[in-house]
Amino acid sequence: MIKLVRVPYAMTGVGARHVVLRKVDGHEILKRVAEQGVTVMCASPTVVNMILSAAAEWKGEIPGHKRVRIIVAGAPPPTRTIAEVETVLGWEFIQIYGLSETSPLLVINRSREEWDHLDVEERAIRLSRAGAAALGTTITTSNLGEILAKSNVVMDGYWNQPEATAAAEVDGWFRTGDGGWIDDEGYLTITDRLKDVIISGGENVSSTEVEDVLFSHPAVREVAVIGVPDDKWGETVKALVVLVPGVEVSEDDLVSYCREHLAGFKTPTTVEFREELARTATGKLQKFILRQEYWAKIDRQSN
DSSP states (O other), rough: EEEEEESSSSGGGTOOOEOOOSOOOOOHHHHHHHTTTTEEEEEOHHHHHHHHHHHOOOOOSOTTTTOOOEEEOOSOHHHHHHIIIIIIOOOOEEEEOOOOGSSSSSEEOOOGGGGGOOOOHHHHHHSSSEEOTTTTTEEETTTTEEEEEEETTSSSTTTOOOOHHHHEEEEEEEEEEEEEEEOOTTEEEEEGGGGGGGGEETTOOHHHHHHHHHHTTTTTTEEEEEOOOOOTEEEOOOOOEEOOTTTTOHHHHHHHHHHSSOOOSSOOOOEEEEOOOBOTTSOOOOOHHHHHHHHSSSSOOOO
């Protein structure tokens, strides 16, 4: 579900009014923003893209211009999406990262005054980072690149699951299961869910990095990059793509486009076109479902 909130910050504790939709519909979201005077919205990158698609068909001024803050979580958003939130919608883009086990906020990223002079593309790159640690939270990364966290918002443990609780902790740190790195400014960048990292010929490939490149192609509406079995390399990079309606592009065109922007081992060896991709009710990709059909006959647990 999507929650649309009418107050500056999405806090139910202050009695904020919520508008809850029964299904994800970009046109309906824009309509509610106009009718209800929405100021804060929480959504996944997929939902944001649905809103952008609806905005392309919207007649008149886009509602919420310079008023709406859209808080995005659930997956690292493509830089093109971030740029279009600012230019097409005129909304403020805010990214957060966390898990159910962390109640859920760990880091946050929003525009800073010192970025005002930057062009749209450079601002989008800055905003594509997950963010800096929230108040009272400390983050670091392990030797393997896993994001670790300490905070009083981190759970005490899983109910009646001592083994799972022990596996989620290392030296007092909570293991998020996500890979990432922290830059000199203290900002965290998410590289991938560790289980979604593709290992091809001994090289690690971040599926989100490849997805970001593909998403920058004007013909691509949605994309999911997964690892599939390969006799030579163990697994290889495959892109599942949903095209923009009415736009055509070939598999070779997209592979060539990726080759121009990525190292050879990161470039998809195949591209498969789909009508839709498996997602949760909130629009989050379910890659374990997308992988199942390719790994079903392989002796490997991919989910």
